[in-house]
Amino acid sequence: MDLNEAELVLVDVQSHAQHALTHNHKGVSFPRWSPSDDQLAYLANDVNNKPQIFIMPMNGGDAEQLVGANDRTGVGLATAAGRKANADESR
16 A cells, blocks of 8 residues: 555545545545535546546546646646536536
8 A cells, every 4th residue: 555645535424434536546636626515626647647637526426537638737726626517507
């Protein structure tokens, strides 16, 4: 086990039950909730080991990679989930 690897875990405060959210990603960091709290954005390494923004719907489903590989991924992460939610609503 690599002690430098992080994972996002959702914990039920009443039952203390834990649910791993990012067990398929390496280099997970900087989680941010969308303004509506129905999506979670975070940085994680893609298949090329480059940090990317991923968006995970909290009502089920797999996380989606928001952008392609480049070195500016971390810019604006705090609002990335909100932008994705707004883009989905405008369709």
